[in-house]
Structures are given as C-alpha cells and as structure tokens.
Amino acid sequence: MRASTRLLLTAATALSLALGASAGFAAGEQYVPLPTYRVGPYASSGTLWWAGTIDYFRYVNEVEGGIDGVKIRYEEFETEWNTDRIVEVYERTKHGKDGSPVAFFFTHSTPASYALIEKAAADRIPLIDPAGGRTESTDGTVFPYAFPLLFNYYSQASTGINYIAQREGGLDKLKGKKIVTVYHDSPYGRETQPAVALLAQRYGFENIQIPVADPGNEQSPQWRRVREAKPDWVFVRTWGVSTPVAIRTAQRFGIPADRLIGDVWAGSEADVIPAGAAAKGYQALAPYPGGADFEIHRRLKKNIIDTGKSDLRDVKNFGSVYYNIGLVNAALAVEALRTGHRKFGNRPLNGEEGRWAFEHLVIDDARLQQIGFKSLLQPLSITPKDHEGGGAARIQQWDGSRWVLKTDWIQADRNQLRPLIEAKSAAYAQEKSLAPRQGE
Amino acid sequence: MPNQPASPLDPRWAAAPAGAPIQFVAAFPHARPAFAAAALVLAPSLLGEYWINAVLVPFLVLSLAGIGLNLLTGYAGQTSLGSGGFMAVGAFATYGFLLRTELSFPLALLAGGIVAALVGLVFGLPSAKIKGFYLMVTSLAAQFFLEWLFLKVPWFSNSGSSGTISAPHLNVFGWDAGTPAGKYYLVLACVAALTWTATQLVRSQTGRDWLAIRDMDTAAAVIGIRVTAQKILAFAVSSFYLGVAGALWAFAYLGSAGVQSFGLSRSFQIIFIITIGGLSSISGCFFGAAFISLLPLLLDFVSQTLFAGTLDAGLLQNAQKFIFGVLIIAFLIKEPEGIARLVARLRTRLSAWPLRF
Numbered sequence: 087m088r089a090s091t092r093l094l095l096t097a098a099t100a101l102s103l104a105l106g107a108s109a110g111f112a113a114g115e116q117y118v119p120l121p122t123y124r125v126g127p128y129a130s131s132g133t134l135w136w137a138g139t140i141d142y143f144r145y146v147n148e149v150e151g152g153i154d155g156v157k158i159r160y161e162e163f164e165t166e167w168n169t170d171r172i173v174e175v176y177e178r179t180k181h182g183k184d185g186s187p188v189a190f191f192f193t194h195s196t197p198a199s200y201a202l203i204e205k206a207a208a209d210r211i212p213l214i215d216p217a218g219g220r221t222e223s224t225d226g227t228v229f230p231y232a233f234p235l236l237f238n239y240y241s242q243a244s245t246g247i248n249y250i251a252q253r254e255g256g257l258d259k260l261k262g263k264k265i266v267t268v269y270h271d272s273p274y275g276r277e278t279q280p281a282v283a284l285l286a287q288r289y290g291f292e293n294i295q296i297p298v299a300d301p302g303n304e305q306s307p308q309w310r311r312v313r314e315a316k317p318d319w320v321f322v323r324t325w326g327v328s329t330p331v332a333i334r335t336a337q338r339f340g341i342p343a344d345r346l347i348g349d350v351w352a353g354s355e356a357d358v359i360p361a362g363a364a365a366k367g368y369q370a371l372a373p374y375p376g377g378a379d380f381e382i383h384r385r386l387k388k389n390i391i392d393t394g395k396s397d398l399r400d401v402k403n404f405g406s407v408y409y410n411i412g413l414v415n416a417a418l419a420v421e422a423l424r425t426g427h428r429k430f431g432n433r434p435l436n437g438e439e440g441r442w443a444f445e446h447l448v449i450d451d452a453r454l455q456q457i458g459f460k461s462l463l464q465p466l467s468i469t470p471k472d473h474e475g476g477g478a479a480r481i482q483q484w485d486g487s488r489w490v491l492k493t494d495w496i497q498a499d500r501n502q503l504r505p506l507i508e509a510k511s512a513a514y515a516q517e518k519s520l521a522p523r524q525g526e
Numbered sequence: 527m528p529n530q531p532a533s534p535l536d537p538r539w540a541a542a543p544a545g546a547p548i549q550f551v552a553a554f555p556h557a558r559p560a561f562a563a564a565a566l567v568l569a570p571s572l573l574g575e576y577w578i579n580a581v582l583v584p585f586l587v588l589s590l591a592g593i594g595l596n597l598l599t600g601y602a603g604q605t606s607l608g609s610g611g612f613m614a615v616g617a618f619a620t621y622g623f624l625l626r627t628e629l630s631f632p633l634a635l636l637a638g639g640i641v642a643a644l645v646g647l648v649f650g651l652p653s654a655k656i657k658g659f660y661l662m663v664t665s666l667a668a669q670f671f672l673e674w675l676f677l678k679v680p681w682f683s684n685s686g687s688s689g690t691i692s693a694p695h696l697n698v699f700g701w702d703a704g705t706p707a708g709k710y711y712l713v714l715a716c717v718a719a720l721t722w723t724a725t726q727l728v729r730s731q732t733g734r735d736w737l738a739i740r741d742m743d744t745a746a747a748v749i750g751i752r753v754t755a756q757k758i759l760a761f762a763v764s765s766f767y768l769g770v771a772g773a774l775w776a777f778a779y780l781g782s783a784g785v786q787s788f789g790l791s792r793s794f795q796i797i798f799i800i801t802i803g804g805l806s807s808i809s810g811c812f813f814g815a816a817f818i819s820l821l822p823l824l825l826d827f828v829s830q831t832l833f834a835g836t837l838d839a840g841l842l843q844n845a846q847k848f849i850f851g852v853l854i855i856a857f858l859i860k861e862p863e864g865i866a867r868l869v870a871r872l873r874t875r876l877s878a879w880p881l882r883f
Binding site for chain 1: 575576579580581584625677684689690692694695779780781782783784785786787823826830842843844847
C-alpha cells in the first residue's frame, strides 16, 4: 500500500510538472500535428517518410523564416500506423494547441482517411493523404474535407496502362494484349480493379487479376498462374514484404523484370534491395521519384543535412523514395498554406481556411522551379471539384543500385475515370443523404 | 486458465457485497452505482469532446467486447480467438440492416447482434467435440474465414471502395444521434443495458451451468446439465455481445470501418482485456479495458509532455511498449486473477481499515 501510494504521488508530481512544461507555444505559429510511425511493422518506411517531412519543415522555418513569416510548429505523435491511434491523435489535436490552430491533418494511411472522413467533415479539418485515401473523395463536391492529392488509385491504374501503351507504340496496340495484375489481397490491392476493368473494355486488352494473401511471403502458385497466362505485362500491386518476394518469384518463373511494373507503394528501395539481382530492370510508377539530384536536395544538403539538423538517422537515406515522399507532401502543405495566406493574410489558418487554401492550390512549372521541386513534383492545380489535381507519375527503373528515371510525367486519363469516381461519390452522397456542394 | 472453483466460499464472492463501511452501505445501498451512473451521464457536459470521442467511447465499447468474451471464456470456459471476426459480423450485419431496411439504429443494432449470435452459434458447434487448444484453433479459423468473407464479397460492404462501411444515419427512433454527445449516450445506454443483462445472466441458472461446465464438463453432464447445448448457447450469447460491440465500434466510434478494424490483433486485445481485468468478472472487463486503452494514452501523454524534443520519438514509443509490457507482467505476477480481484481485495482491506484483516 505505502509503496504504491508513493508511486502514485511520484506519478502525480511528474504529471503536474509535465503540464507546466508544455506551455511554450507562441501565437502566430501554425500548428501541424504529425501522426508518425517510427515504431511497428511500417517503421522502415515511416522513419524516412517523416524525416523528409520534418526536414522540409525545418528548412522552411530556419532558412526561409517560416511560410510568409508564419512558423510551422509541428508536433509528433507516434501511432505505429494504427488506425485507432491515428483517430485518437486526430481527436487530441484537432482544436490546435495553445491558440495555434490546425489547418489540415496528414493521415498518411488509407484506413485512417476512411475512419476520419466524416469526423473531419463535421469538424471542418482537411484530411491530406497524397497518393492514397478514398478514391471517390477526389470529388470535392461530396467530400469537401478530404484531399487524396496528386495521384489517386484510379490514376495509378490509368498511368500504368498509358505507360504500357507508350511502350507498345500507342493505345490501339493494346488490343489483344494480356495484362496481369498481381495484387495484395486487401482493400488497397483491390482498389484499382474497377478502373482497370473499364480500361480493358475500352482498349480491348485481357485483364487478369491474381490475388496474393497477406503477408505474401510465398507466391509460387500465383506466379505459376502468371506464367501460364503468358502475359505481355505484369502490374505488381503488392505491399511490404510481398513486393521483393514477387520480384524474386517472377524471376524464378522466367518472367523478365523489365516486364514488371510496380505501383506507387511497390516502388521504393525497400522493395527492390531485398530482391537482389532479380530486381534489376524492375520498373515502378513514381509520383515521387527517388534520387538526391533535385534542386531541393542541394538546398537541404547545405542547410539541413550538413549542419546536422536532419531528422534522418542515417544520411545514406537522403534522397530515398520514402524520404522524397515526405518532402513532397510537406511541400504540398506549405504551398497550400502560402495560397491561403494570400487570401486570409499572413497568419495561422484554421481548418475552414485550410480547405479553401488546398482547394485553390496551384503549383505550376515556374513555382516548382522556385521551390526546387522541378521534376520531383508534378505541376498540379486543385479545384473545389477536383481534389486530386495531378494524376501523373514518372516511371523509374532499378538499375541494381539506384532508381533511374526513364520517362517524364505520364498523365492518367482522368476524364475517362471521372464518371467512375462520380458514380461512387454519388452513391455515398445518397447513402448519407448529403447534398453535393455547388462549386464556388 | 479458469482455475478457481465456482464455490460460494470463493473469497471474491464474500467480498462482493462489502465495498464500503457496512453502515454506509446499509444506509445508502445504491450510493456507489448511483454516483458512477451520474458521473457517466454528466460526462459530456463535464469533459471535453476529446475525452468523450477518443477516450470514453472506445473504452466503453472495448469493455462491452470484453464482457462478450468473458461470458464465453471466463464463465463457460471455452477459449476463442475469433472475437474480432464476430465483431466484424455485428458491424457488417448492422450496416446491412441500416442500408437495406428502414430499421432505426437500435433495431438494426439488435438485428446485427442476432446475426452475430447465429454465426457464433455455428462456429460454436465444434465445441461439442473439442476443447482447449483445439477449440482455439477452430475459432482462429473463424476469425480468418470471416475476415476473408467480408473482404471477398462486395455485397456486404455495398461495393463500397476498399470494402469499407460507414453508417448511413444514426437515427434512434427519430432522434439524431450523430453528434458526439449523442453517440456517447447511445454507447452508454447499450453498454449499461447489456452489462446489467450480463450480471443477471451469470447469476441465473444458465450462468451457474456455465461455471459448472467450465470447472469440469464431465461432472456437469453427470449432474444433468446439457453441456453441448449450454456451450453453444455461450458461443451465441458471447457473439451477440461482440457483434453489438463491433457495430458500436464501427458506427459510434470510428464512424466507418473495414475488415482491418476487426483483425486478429483486435481478438488478442480483447483477450488481454479479460486476462488483465479478471476472468469470470464483469467489472473486470471495465478495469481491463481501461488498462489496455487508457494506459498507453497516459504513458504517451507523460512522455510527450516530459521529454518531447529531447529524446528520439521512436525510442520513447519503444520505451512505452517496454513499460506497458513490464506493467502487465508485474501486475499479473502480483495478481494473477486480474484487476477485479485486486480491487475487491483493496475494498475488503479498506472496509476493515485501520485493521489489517
């Protein structure tokens, strides 16, 4: 009893000290909560990803003096990429901190985007989940507070098909081709199916879908089926450990690596290095290309990496695909806030203003040049109706030691896919009895 | 797992009615429950939205799921790793009723629970023949099968993208329960009603039969208990509770959910809740759920405010896991029968205070 009382007292003291210590926020700062995952099954990607985001925020704060003078006050919350924890962090931070408001919330998790979509709409906080999220939330008239920026799942399918067409010498050459998709049997893996089915019908190629059950560390039966199909091209839509296993198994069944096209989440160093020599020639969609030769990397190297301010534990990962994802996502947020400042003045924005800012975000070539993201980020323009804005990716190829960019931006056929998205968002609106918002 | 006999001499039972000093209890027999009820009912006006949405609601729902599994494992002695799967059945079935019929939410919830109970009944059938580890494996199969089913057949999620479901409307007989306070009261009402039912159930003939089966099913059969029927009933009742908890988790807490919200890790979480809280104890489920869901938040909060910026965030999180693990082990060594037992002992001691016994 007595020992436990003492323990309780100690804990209480620690807590009160902690409460006292937390005041340290200046008004005039933009609060940005970051639901990180440096621990748990996805730590290897999360550590690099968030390092990229944090490094860019540090760069903006320290070198550029904040966004139009407004400093970013980010705070990390470890979630292990666990949806429950991300929801909890969202609830904890949505009112901002010490008077500095929240303008947006990075989810970086498709399940969390789903879980938060209604809460965020009610709380008026934009959810930012670039190259992920709920595909139909591209339709901003039904989902005003969800932003699957850059590259939604349907665009991934379409860009892949367009790249194949480019290699085959035109969309008309797709007729009669066999395109196999080996996918992770999860909501993520299935998400592109309606889009591929539509495109198969349109262009007359044969669409063969082969699932791999999670976690996918044994794929001989699947690749035997691929072999039997004698495909012209194979989409690899796996995730985590199933990607290197897919690449190696493909080699065992005699399918050349340069006929494999990985999707966004099967195209990082972590996906190819474990596959060893089998991965040489493997290609992947890259809305976020890898490499450290872009202008922004030069600036970061000088100001953040070489000064020891980087969040990276191992500087070797500077310029890795995941690190670059973090950079690009941070830049999108920073540019959106800048857009907002032009309308609302140079001050921290709240969620509603954040939505306006994201919905009027335009990043053109000139701007990309200025911020040093030329070739790393595609030009994009978000509107209240279109919350994706980009829909293009480059193709990168693994040469055995690094990713080499093979093409310029390949645009998805977004007009063709828009009816699919609108049908789904209309179904959602009907289910929820929502009246679609009229454009502003 | 179940090691104490179902005997009226069990010290926990003797301690149960004590609680506060005897005169006080005699004078105000309902003081304590009334106080707790008042605190829970007033919570939305006293606490911020964060506490309601992110702390109390998940805590209550997990407690309910804990009760569901405890009825099966703690009382009837049948092991199960399929809790997550049954929660998914409840969630998807409730969604189906909301979507395809005009039922209001409570009725859809009830219907969803009944569907979960039927599914539980089917997966409870093997318990007639096998026990212990083997039964656990069949329940594991149930878990995997159910996850696969909801993922594979788009009909269950109304072909929603990513197989995710979200509640079309939370209307409780015409009253809109979509607000944070509304959802909280909805959860509170369900949990209160089902907890009361569970306490009555375990004291009824059925509950006694379950305890007898748990302690030794051969002996139970000898004294005339219909062992197979009772075991399967336990599966059905347990699945009903889990199903309701799953639906509340999806619609009152998250707002939308997919199969991944009800994976195997959820099953384990619920097993931890009842092991830490105390097997064969209804109140233990609440203690266990509090321990599982609130302690990580507390640790996170303390480390966040004390060490933010000074230590590596990943290290902090690992340290939290370490502390959490050590606490669980230390705690189960000190009190293998769970928090419920600890609290009961503390109560008897306090009622005899300052004397030691």
